[in-house]
Amino acid sequence: MSADLEEPTKFDPNNDPAKLAKIGAFVTRKLENNPLVQRIEVPDLQVYVYQGFLGKRDCGILISKIDADAVPSTLYKGTEQAGFRTSYSCHLNRWDPDITRVEARMSDTLGIDNNWAETMQGQRYQVGQEFKAHHDFFHPGQSYWNHEGPRGGQRSWTAMIFLNEPEEGGATEFPHIGIGVRPQSGTMLMWNNMKPDGTLNYKSLHTGTPVKKGVKHIITKWYRQNNWLELNTATA
Numbered sequence: 001m002s003a004d005l006e007e008p009t010k011f012d013p014n015n016d017p018a019k020l021a022k023i024g025a026f027v028t029r030k031l032e033n034n035p036l037v038q039r040i041e042v043p044d045l046q047v048y049v050y051q052g053f054l055g056k057r058d059c060g061i062l063i064s065k066i067d068a069d070a071v072p073s074t075l076y077k078g079t080e081q082a083g084f085r086t087s088y089s090c091h092l093n094r095w096d097p098d099i100t101r102v103e104a105r106m107s108d109t110l111g112i113d114n115n116w117a118e119t120m121q122g123q124r125y126q127v128g129q130e131f132k133a134h135h136d137f138f139h140p141g142q143s144y145w146n147h148e149g150p151r152g153g154q155r156s157w158t159a160m161i162f163l164n165e166p167e168e169g170g171a172t173e174f175p176h177i178g179i180g181v182r183p184q185s186g187t188m189l190m191w192n193n194m195k196p197d198g199t200l201n202y203k204s205l206h207t208g209t210p211v212k213k214g215v216k217h218i219i220t221k222w223y224r225q226n227n228w229l230e231l232n233t234a235t236a
Contacts, residue, residue, distance in 0.1 A: 014149035015140050017198030019225050023112070023156045024192050030111035031190065037109070042177045044203040046192040049181065050109065053188040054102065059163040061098050063217045066090060066122035066163075073123065073131075086129040087208070091119045092219065106159050106221055110190065115229040118152070118222045123208075125170055125216040131208035133175060136222060137193040137200050151232055153225030154194075160220045161188045169212030176203040183216055 024046070031037045031048050040047045054062075070088035092099045099120065107114040125131075136158045138148055160172070162183040172189060173180040181189055195201045208216075 012140055012149065014153040014225065015138075016153070016225060017194075019198065020154060020156055020194045021196060021198030023223075023225070024194055024196060024198065027110050027112060027157055027192070031109070034109065037190075040179060040181075042174075042179055045174065045177050045201060046196075047174070047177075047179070048190045050188040050190070051184065052186050053105075053109070054161055054163070054186040056185070058098070058102060059185055059217075062092075062102070062122065062219055063163050065092060065096075065098075066124050066217055066219075070122065070124050087123050087125045087131060088129075089121055089123040092122050094119055102219075103221065106161075106188065109188070110157060110159060110223070112157065112223050113227075115227050116152070116223050116225075118224065118228055121220050123218050123220065125166075125208060125211045125218075127211050127213065127215075130210040133205050133207040135193065135200075135202070135205055137204065139200075152228035155222045156194060156225055157190060157192055157223045158220065159188060159190045159223070160218055161186070163217040163219065164215070166211045166214030166216045168214065169210050170214075170216040171209050172206055173209055174204070174206045176205050180209070183218075 028046060032039065037048050037050045040049060069090035071090060073087045073089040094100060094103060103114050103117070103120055107117060137155050138145055140149065162185060164185050165183050171180040171182045191204060193201060193204050
């Protein structure tokens with residue numbers, strides 16, 4: 001998901017710009033009508049911040065769940081690169097009451113039905129660990145797309161919450177637009193992986209910079225074009 005590959009021009013119902021544009025427009029209205037959400041004013045990318053979204057107690061609960069289950073993070077088959085993603089991660093049980101409650105608030109904030117979201121992922125970054133520059137959207141030209149496309153379609157929005165604050169490093173940076181967001185406990189960062197017309201936004205390239213001191217914990221939700229849960233009930 002990191003290479004700017006040439007995308008196929010043939011229409012793909014699992015990567016439908018009309019649907020993705022509609023989702024993008026709805027979420028944009030929802031976020032911009034929320035007085036607690038701030039848009040980061042940059043060209044070419046819709047990115048928003050909700051400070052203090054989660055309290056200390058919920059952050060602590062989620063950190064404990066991540067630490068209990070985290071294993072070395074992986075990449076999609078065919079995109080593996082040594083040292084590219086060096087964090088630890090785990091999928092969080094969406095039927096756990098604590099997870100269900102947090103997910104419901106996240107999805108309500110964006111205005112997207114939670115069934116359209118993949119299983120939420122928890123991630124832990126220790127000193128020196130990072131996630132190099134990548135896109136969250138799927139590249140339909142990659143080999144994994146034949147598997148992922150029918151499982152909910154393209155990724156539309158990303159919602160990520162910082163659960164704690166490492167002493168140094170660990171910012172989420174968007175190199176194409178020149179901004180970085182420093183981890184702040186409880187803050188939710190949201191962005192549209194598509195342009196307003198529903199096509200892939202390469203300016204959404206981002207990186208989890210190396211932690212220099214301390215530990216960083218985050219949770220991430222990726223929303224799809226279609227109902228993800230309906231198509232993945234057995235593995236959710």
